[in-house]
Amino acid sequence: MLDVFADYMTYQVFEITKGSKLGDAVNFFIYDSLKIFIMLAIIIFFVSIIRTYFPPERTKQLLSHKREFLGNILAALLGIVTPFCSCSAVPVFIGFVESGVPLGVTFSFLISSPMVNEVALVLLWGMFGWKIAMIYISTGVLVAIISGYIIGKFKLEHLVEEYVYQMKVGQNEIESMTVAARLQYAKDYTKEILRKVWLYVVIAISLGGFIHGYAPQDFLADYAGKDNLFAVPLAVLVGVPLYSNAAGVIPIVYALMEKGMSMGTVLAFMMSVTALSLPEMIILRNVLKPKLIAIFVSILVVAITLTGYMFNIVL
Amino acid sequence: MMKIEILGMGCQKCSTLLETTKQAAEELGINAEFVKVENIKEIMKYGVMSTPALVVDGVVKVSGKVPNKEEIKALLNS
Incomplete structure (x- = not known):
């Protein structure tokens, strides 16, 4: 279906000669963008409907007084579907801690929420295949579970600003939504996300079509291939201060991979960019002492680096 | 006079919500006092976990999204 449309657009509407280099590139571009936008629209829509059942207020109740480990697993999984914006990180953190969610469990949520979500899933799936997408999502969740669990084990509650514990948090009714309201929310949310990410997707796909000719194929392979042990930690450290969502980092991920950086190193870079950022740390400074940050x-950084090494060995 | 509070720690969506609500109130001819609440302690008093949030006369009307002008008008009228 899609290939018929892509063929029609390329060879009939734009009248490009079949078999020419330009024709191939344009055809590839139309086909791939359509495929990814359709996947994005469908999957974001369905995830948004699931999401309406888990507003942060509800997630908080589910996680409150949960045992460690089990709580970490649940928090990391809920992080996939719960809407999260780094500007809400502080109210979410206080709301969680105040209602009795253990500190480590709260961190599992804070790590998973920006790093693994449906947008990352679709983009990795569309650009690199479902295997890579599944590996990214499952190890992302694993990193969130383990990191949160370790933070919990360290008993660092004294490194949270004191006022957080004294805070009186008002009770807010969770309004129950009608089915129509859920569908409306999902439609609005899908539109909003598509508006936010379309440009990055177009850039990533254009890179895919045109980058081949310009830089030598294995430009990065010598420096950042599997054999260079420093490649993974370096990629992770470079990613730490950078601030981007999953969509924004995709064009860079694509270019790096195309130019010979190994898969594990690239995925570790993507995790580090999405999970950690300077603005988020500045915001979290409101509730965490510098030592805890x-x-x-x-x-x-350690967990993501190990994940990167693991991929480089396995893949 | 109606008291309209916009809760949020200074993200871009907060300013969008403030502007849209101002326009909505103006078009309805409502005389309202607007307050931007950026202090986290004040925000948490309302139990709001996702910002921005719209509070009218002490009642949380919306949290975690920016409704369009028509939706805000409906909220202000109710």
Whole structure:
């Protein structure tokens, strides 16, 4: 279906000669963008409907007084579907801690929420295949579970700003939504996300079509291939201060992979960019003492680096 | 006079919500006092976990999204 449309657009509407280099590139571009936008629209729509059942207020109740480990697993999984924006990180953190969600469990949520979500899933799936997408999502969840669990084990509650514990949080009714309201929410949300990410997707796909000719294919392979042990930690450290969502980092991920950086190193870079950022740390400084921020960042850097090595060995 | 509070720690969506609500109130001819609440302690008093949030006369009307002008008008009228 899609290929018929792509063929029609390329060879009939734009009248490009079949078999020419330009024709191939344009055909590839139309086909791939359509495929990814359709996948994005469908999957975001369905995830948004699931999401309406888990507003942060509900997630908080589910996680409150959960045992460690089980709580970490649940938090990391809920992080996939719960809407999260780094500007809400502080109210979410306080709301969680105040209602009795253990600190480590809260961190599992804070790590998983920006790093693994349906947008990352679709983009990786569309650009690199479902295997890579599944590996990214499952190890992302694993990193969130383990890092949160370790932070919990360290008993760092004293490194949270004191006022957080004294805070009186008002009770807010969770309004129950009608089916129509859920569908409306899902439609609005899908539109909003598509508006936000379309440009990045177009850039990533154009790179895919045109980058081949310009830089030598294995430009990065010598420096950042599997054999270079420093490649993974370096990629992770470079990614730490950078701030981007999953969509924004995709064009870079594509270019790096295309130019010979190994899969594990690239995925580790993507995790580090989405999970950690300078703006988020500045925002979290409102509730965490600097020492806890440092511990949080270090544990994540180590966990993501190990994940990167693991991929490079396995893949 | 109606008291309209916009809760949020200074993200871009908060300013969008403030602007849209101002327009909505103006078009309805409502005389309202607008307050931007950026202090986290004040925000948490309302139990809001996703910002921005719209509070009218002490009642949380919306949280975690920016409704369009028509939706805000409906909220202000109710």
